[in-house]
Amino acid sequence: MTTTERLLNLLSLLQTRRDWPGSLLASRLNISDRTVRRDIGRLRELGYTIQSTMGPEGGYRLRAGNVLPPIFFDDDQAVAVAIALSVATSVGAGIEDAAIRALDTIRQVMPLPLRHRLDALEITTVSSPGSAAPVTASLDVLVTLAQTIRDRQTLCFDYPTRYGADDGEQRAMRRVEPHHLVTSHSRWYLVAWDLDRKDWRLFRVDRVHPRIPFGTRFLPRTVPGGDIKEFVSARLKGSDVNEWACRGIVRLHLPASEVLPFAGDGKVTPADLHTCTLELGSWSWGSLAANFGKFGVAMEVVGPPELALAFEVLAERYAQSSKAFPQRSAVDT
Incomplete structure (x- = not known):
């Protein structure tokens, strides 16, 4: 091998395990121990931090350095x-x-x-139907939050309380023990224990404005249920458990094949060739009724009664909205 080929092979080996005895490196590369030592010196001159290890045979360990040297992948x-x-x-x-x-x-x-x-891999990322629009979080903020999570330091940040039509965004300071960063539907969230409200909270990272310096260290708590994915999924559904607070079933006058692509996490059951039942969940009965309405066809409520009542309230509200809209004549159109 040329010197360059030998150095690349040596570097590749050093990246595959924590410690390498010098004699084993020499055997794998079919070179002498002296050549191994000389090549290790060359790699150090190129910026790689390679530590000599003690032991009967002696060896080497590739460690992180002050700069990012070239990395080799298989x-x-x-x-x-x-x-x-x-x-x-x-x-x-x-x-x-x-x-x-x-x-x-x-x-x-x-x-x-x-x-x-x-x-050959043409990768296209597509949001699921009805998912939230992607919102970009600041990389600096993400790194800052990750640092406080790693170091278990309390954090103060400004967070919107509401959005006013005239006075714009209003913020209040929050004091938290940060625990996890989570991404869902192209949005980033911070899972944290709110020290003032004494409860778990989910914060949109794109709305977090950290204050520096950070606070004191804390002993980490365990999220309810012990599973961060289940906890966040439940909170995003407006529930304490990973289930929708409101669930209902309707019979749609559509074939199951036409409903399935738009059912999301709902359950579609064919009734006959032209109708099917659809079970969906949501955080409120009103939003659940509106979700069923998106199919724009005749339907009957199978249950529960709360869903039927929500349809009645929604129908009345829609009817009032149409009455408030000025009628337009054929001449106007």
Whole structure:
């Protein structure tokens, strides 16, 4: 091997495990112990922090340094990183441009067969029907929150209390013990224990304005139920458990095949060739009735009574809205 090939192979080995005995490196590369020591010195001159380890044989350990030196991936690792960068543009973390540049950098140096593998993957991220529009959170804020979570430091930040038509956004200071960062439907959330309200809260990261310096350290609590995913899913549904607070069933005058693409997490059961039942959940009976109404066809409420009442209230409200709208004549149209 040339010196360059030998250095690249040596670096690749050092990245695959924590400690390498010098004699084992020499055996794997088919070189002498003296050449290993000389090549380790060359890598150190290139910016790699390689620590010598003590022991009967002595060895080496690749550690983090002051700068980011070149990193080498095997084929599967390179494709995995490229795929992750491809979908990073949809996570709403303000890293879209950096992800695109990094993907271009990796793609340029890929061997041709590996590049063909990557180019065959055309990845398109599509939001689910009815999901919230993507909102970008500041990368600096995300890193700040992650730091306080890691170091278990209390955090003060300004957070909107309401949005006024005249006076704009109004904020109040919140004091929390930050616990987790969560992303859902292209939005970032901070899960934290609110020290003033003495309860768990979910904060939109794009609305968080951290105050520095950070506060004192704290002992971490356990989220209700112990599962962060279940807890956040429940809170996003307006419930204390991962179930919708309100659930109901209607019979739609549509074939099941036409309802399924728009049912979301609902349950569709064919009744006959032309009708089906649909079970949905929501945080209120009014919003649940409105969700069923989006299909725009005749339907009958199967249950419960609260859903039927919500339909009556909604129908009356819609009727009043139409009466308030000025009638237009054929000449006007």
